[in-house]
Amino acid sequence: MNLSEKAEDILEALWIATEEEGDNSAHLSTLGVGPDDEALRELDRLAYIDIKGERVYLRQEGWGEARMTVRRHRLAERLLMDVLDLKGTTGDERACEFEHLLRLGVDTKLCTLLNHPATCPHGKPIPPGECCEEARRHGETGVVALTELKAGGTGEIAYLSTTDPKKMQKLMSMGVLPGNTLQLSRTYPTFIFKVGHSEFAVDQELAREIFVRKG
Amino acid sequence: MSETQLSHGQRKIILVGNPNVGKSVLFNSLTGAYTTVSNYPGTSVEVSRGHCDIDGERYEVLDTPGMYALLPITEEERVARTILLEEDPRVVVHVLAARNIERMLPMTLQLIEAGLPVLLVVNILDEAESVGMSIDIPLLQEKLGIPVVGAALGRRRGLAEIRAAIAAFDPLLRARFAYAADLERDIARVAMLLHGDYRLDRRALALLLLQKDEEIHQRVLTVEEERREAIDNVVKDIVFERRVDLHLRISLERKRVCKGLLDGVVSQRQGQGPTLGERLSNWTMNPWTGVPLLLAVLYFGLYQFVGGFGAGTIVDLFEGRLFEEIINPWVVDLGARYLPWNWLYELLVGEYGIFTLGVRYAVAIVLPIVGTFFIAFSVIEDTGYFPRLAMLVDRLFKRIGLNGRAVIPLVLGFGCDTMATIVTRTLETVRERIIATILLALAIPCSAQLGVILGLLSEVPGSLLVWSLTLAVIFLFIGFLSARMVPGEQPMFYMEIPPLRMPQPRNVLVKTLTRMQWYFLEIFPLFILASVMLWAGKMTGALDWLVKAMSPAMLALGLPTEVSAAFIFGFFRRDFGAAGLYDLQSAGLLNPVQLTVAAVTLTLFVPCVAQFLVMFKERGGKVAAGIFVFVTLLAFSVGWGLNRLLLFTGVLS
Numbered sequence: 001m002n003l004s005e006k007a008e009d010i011l012e013a014l015w016i017a018t019e020e021e022g023d024n025s026a027h028l029s030t031l032g033v034g035p036d037d038e039a040l041r042e043l044d045r046l047a048y049i050d051i052k053g054e055r056v057y058l059r060q061e062g063w064g065e066a067r068m069t070v071r072r073h074r075l076a077e078r079l080l081m082d083v084l085d086l087k088g089t090t091g092d093e094r095a096c097e098f099e100h101l102l103r104l105g106v107d108t109k110l111c112t113l114l115n116h117p118a119t120c121p122h123g124k125p126i127p128p129g130e131c132c133e134e135a136r137r138h139g140e141t142g143v144v145a146l147t148e149l150k151a152g153g154t155g156e157i158a159y160l161s162t163t164d165p166k167k168m169q170k171l172m173s174m175g176v177l178p179g180n181t182l183q184l185s186r187t188y189p190t191f192i193f194k195v196g197h198s199e200f201a202v203d204q205e206l207a208r209e210i211f212v213r214k215g
Numbered sequence: 216m217s218e219t220q221l222s223h224g225q226r227k228i229i230l231v232g233n234p235n236v237g238k239s240v241l242f243n244s245l246t247g248a249y250t251t252v253s254n255y256p257g258t259s260v261e262v263s264r265g266h267c268d269i270d271g272e273r274y275e276v277l278d279t280p281g282m283y284a285l286l287p288i289t290e291e292e293r294v295a296r297t298i299l300l301e302e303d304p305r306v307v308v309h310v311l312a313a314r315n316i317e318r319m320l321p322m323t324l325q326l327i328e329a330g331l332p333v334l335l336v337v338n339i340l341d342e343a344e345s346v347g348m349s350i351d352i353p354l355l356q357e358k359l360g361i362p363v364v365g366a367a368l369g370r371r372r373g374l375a376e377i378r379a380a381i382a383a384f385d386p387l388l389r390a391r392f393a394y395a396a397d398l399e400r401d402i403a404r405v406a407m408l409l410h411g412d413y414r415l416d417r418r419a420l421a422l423l424l425l426q427k428d429e430e431i432h433q434r435v436l437t438v439e440e441e442r443r444e445a446i447d448n449v450v451k452d453i454v455f456e457r458r459v460d461l462h463l464r465i466s467l468e469r470k471r472v473c474k475g476l477l478d479g480v481v482s483q484r485q486g487q488g489p490t491l492g493e494r495l496s497n498w499t500m501n502p503w504t505g506v507p508l509l510l511a512v513l514y515f516g517l518y519q520f521v522g523g524f525g526a527g528t529i530v531d532l533f534e535g536r537l538f539e540e541i542i543n544p545w546v547v548d549l550g551a552r553y554l555p556w557n558w559l560y561e562l563l564v565g566e567y568g569i570f571t572l573g574v575r576y577a578v579a580i581v582l583p584i585v586g587t588f589f590i591a592f593s594v595i596e597d598t599g600y601f602p603r604l605a606m607l608v609d610r611l612f613k614r615i616g617l618n619g620r621a622v623i624p625l626v627l628g629f630g631c632d633t634m635a636t637i638v639t640r641t642l643e644t645v646r647e648r649i650i651a652t653i654l655l656a657l658a659i660p661c662s663a664q665l666g667v668i669l670g671l672l673s674e675v676p677g678s679l680l681v682w683s684l685t686l687a688v689i690f691l692f693i694g695f696l697s698a699r700m701v702p703g704e705q706p707m708f709y710m711e712i713p714p715l716r717m718p719q720p721r722n723v724l725v726k727t728l729t730r731m732q733w734y735f736l737e738i739f740p741l742f743i744l745a746s747v748m749l750w751a752g753k754m755t756g757a758l759d760w761l762v763k764a765m766s767p768a769m770l771a772l773g774l775p776t777e778v779s780a781a782f783i784f785g786f787f788r789r790d791f792g793a794a795g796l797y798d799l800q801s802a803g804l805l806n807p808v809q810l811t812v813a814a815v816t817l818t819l820f821v822p823c824v825a826q827f828l829v830m831f832k833e834r835g836g837k838v839a840a841g842i843f844v845f846v847t848l849l850a851f852s853v854g855w856g857l858n859r860l861l862l863f864t865g866v867l868s
Binding site: 174178205 | 288463467497605606619708
């Protein structure tokens with residue numbers, strides 16, 4: 001059964017209000033709907049929500065579905081901003097449209113492709129799906145950005161995701177090449193790492209574009 | 216044969232390599248000339264030329280800016296490659312750091328591939344040995360097929376061998392390395408179409424074309440008239456086919472070839488703990504230990520050595536004893552006796568005389584201060600501390616629109632703002648250069664000024680604190696503001712951190728002397744010029760007029776009108792102004808509030824003439840004029856505000 005897009009948006013807002021902002025329910029105005037909204041009634045029919053006066057409550061039955069809508073939205077954001085490089089308001093708007101396409105296992109495929117990201121580009125947590133739990137059980141380390149590595153950690157450089165070809169060239173000529181081993185010694189105030197016998201300092205923006213396979 | 220023909224036919228040696236591998240040291244040892252030897256990537260922006268004689272043959276030696284690859288990214292790399300393309304060298308000496316041979320050898324491959332006559336120098340062997348690496352130089356030479364010399368030029372090891380290898384160089388020696396078959400096929404497809412006469416090998420040209428090298432593309436277009444379209448089509452075709460990973464493919468192929476070359480050449484002994492240098496290096500980069508270390512460096516290097524020893528002890532000796540007591544009375548007396556005309560007397564030994572003002576200030580006040588600063592700066596530079604400082608302040612500097620790299624010009628500004636403004640060239644974006652230029656013009660006092668102001672304010676308790684706080688606030692506030700106002704891309708920070716090294720006395724000496732030489736040649740004439748202009752102003756009455764014209768501004772700041780003379784001096788040389796205040800203070804004409812306000816305003820006020828001219832040259836007329844007006848307005852507004860604030864709060868009075 002597929003929910004309407006509007007209903008998904010309501011569930012999402014409700015989940016954020018109750019799970020992340022510590023409220024027990026959400027006011028109709030926060031959800032941006034009127035009391036006799038079609039989508040609201042749709043959710044009510046499924047017993048996903050309770051409507052008491054002007055406040056809407058998320059029921060146990062709707063909790064799982066709500067969590068998944070949030071997950072799909074934030075995965076969509078990661079895809080648009082990290083991979084397709086759509087940032088700012090355009091990115092946010094596209095993400096709102098895109099999330100509704102991520103049903104029926106598409107989210108799982110995307111999540112695996114993005115290597116099970118834990119947070120959205122705005123820093124909010126992405127609720128883990130089954131694929132994430134599966135990967136964790138198998139101890140898959142996967143490829144992470146340098147910013148995800150802890151100081152003292154090592155890894156093999158997997159790829160560079162910079163969009164600027166000059167920067168890419170510079171990094172490569174400094175020896176930051178796929179296949180080379182990288183040793184991270186410090187993450188603050190800047191990232192300090194060793195490749196071979198050379199030591200480099202890069203800022204957070206650049207560290208985000210160097211991806212390593214954890215060793 | 217005439218002189219010019221001789222120099223034209225001279226054989227050339229071109230030195231190339233990454234920044235910070237000892238190219239300049241080799242250049243100095245070959246030619247014996249003074250150039251700056253630098254630890255900081257990108258400092259040798261200008262190309263140095265010199266001569267050397269080997270086995271009775273005279274060579275011209277060129278030191279190129281540091282380059283990472285034959286495909287240029289920065290302006291400096293473009294310059295370096297242009298030299299390789301245009302100069303027709305007899306020998307290209309590629310210098311690399313032994314420790315980093317694995318990552319620098321790909322450039323040797325590119326040079327060989329380009330058909331250049333390459334001699335490889337594996338330098339800084341001592342450092343590699345200290346981390347347990349050993350390199351079999353004869354085996355590497357055999358595998359590479361070109362002459363290879365091992366060296367530790369900082370310790371003068373290997374210099375004779377390099378000279379011998381240059382003398383015995385055989386230009387017909389050529390080596391060849393093959394990439395993977397598919398890549399070679401694509402290279403051949405392009406190379407086949409190139410029929411013109413180029414300095415570079417066709418294979419290398421083809422690779423550069425495939426990597427979208429605009430300069431090479433233009434060259435090829437002009438040479439290959441009829442084949443233009445065919446070449447463009449093949450290149451576009453291949454670039455599209457390999458759109459996913461062409462650059463990466465080429466880099467990885469080179470890495471593979473180098474791995475094969477180094478197999479058996481490099482051996483690494485394992486199991487050594489961190490050396491003292493490495494531990495110290497870690498301390499400098501950890502904010503908890505790094506900031507105290509920085510403060511210690513500032514306190515001992517700048518405050519004690521430059522402020523105490525340079526501006527105190529030596530200035531007292533030169534200015535107080537030598538000039539005031541011995542030289543000046545003698546010269547003035549001499550002038551009074553033998554100079555019949557008053558104007559000439561005034562010009563040479565009068566109040567603003569060339570000798571009594573110009574030479575005295577230059578030699579007795581400015582030289583000791585600037586000299587001690589350059590010594591301290593060169594020692595710190597030679598240890599490799601600056602890149603560590605850069606990473607430490609990067610976050611803060613991002614807020615003011617710069618990145619960590621800008622710490623070098625800004626620190627140098629405490630020595631000489633004019634020199635520092637030239638060094639802002641090494642910053643990557645125009646935006647950073649403009650912001651750094653503004654901050655240098657406004658809030659960074661140069662060492663000459665700093666020395667006098669520190670001496671001046673240290674006699675009044677509290678005023679030094681007010682002065683430093685005001686300047687720090689203005690620095691951060693204006694930086695913060697310009698980060699938002701000046702258009703352009705956000706800075707990006709990446710740099711190599713060289714190992715901490717014990718400063719080499721020879722390097723420090725050469726660097727200090729080069730800077731002093733530059734300073735004296737550029738600045739000394741300006742001192743003379745400034746005293747001539749002041750003299751002319753005094754004789755014609757223009758000075759009095761200017762002083763009067765500025766009086767209202769002085770009154771608005773709550774200052775006696777005499778101070779405006781100091782400001783007018785300051786226009787010619789920043790430190791003239793500060794020294795002028797010093798005279799007023801000695802005469803008891805300023806109370807603590809006035810002294811502080813005058814010092815702050817003067818520090819912020821328009822840079823000296825030399826710096827203004829350099830700003831003009833480096834940033835263009837419009838930007839320079841804008842900065843000039845902005846700085847002047849801001850200096851006086853801050854002075855006015857500070858005066859009000861100090862009077863209102865009763866601090867210092």
